[in-house]
Amino acid sequence: MKRVQAVIRPERLDPVQHKLAESGFVGIMVHDVRGHGSEAEQSGEYRGVVFTMTVKHKLLIDLLVEDEEVASVVAIIREEAKTPGPGDGLVFVLDCAAVYPIGD
Numbered sequence: 637m638k639r640v641q642a643v644i645r646p647e648r649l650d651p652v653q654h655k656l657a658e659s660g661f662v663g664i665m666v667h668d669v670r671g672h673g674s675e676a677e678q679s680g681e682y683r684g685v686v687f688t689m690t691v692k693h694k695l696l697i698d699l700l701v702e703d704e705e706v707a708s709v710v711a712i713i714r715e716e717a718k719t720p721g722p723g724d725g726l727v728f729v730l731d732c733a734a735v736y737p738i739g740d
Contacts, residue, residue, distance in 0.1 A: 642713045644696075
């Protein structure tokens with residue numbers, strides 16, 4: 637079993653989630669994350685003070701899949717999460733040693 641994690645832009649969550657669900661991958665976790673990568677810094681002004689945002693809001697989606705499903709899930713995420721610009725995110729594939737349910 638593998639754990640697939642992807643850091644994506646928040647506005648790309650719906651397309652990614654819908655395509656995964658259409659393909660039978662309905663159980664995902666979504667986490668709010670912040671990070672700094674290849675995107676240009678954004679600046680703004682608040683009450684007359686100029687500021688620069690060096691970290692961006694992203695989402696981390698997390699799901700468990702069988703080994704033979706990894707390529708399909710990664711392809712769906714990469715296709716649905718991409719945009720024309722930089723900073724679309726990353727996909728990680730990790731080994732999952734075991735999964736235990738909490739309840740019965």
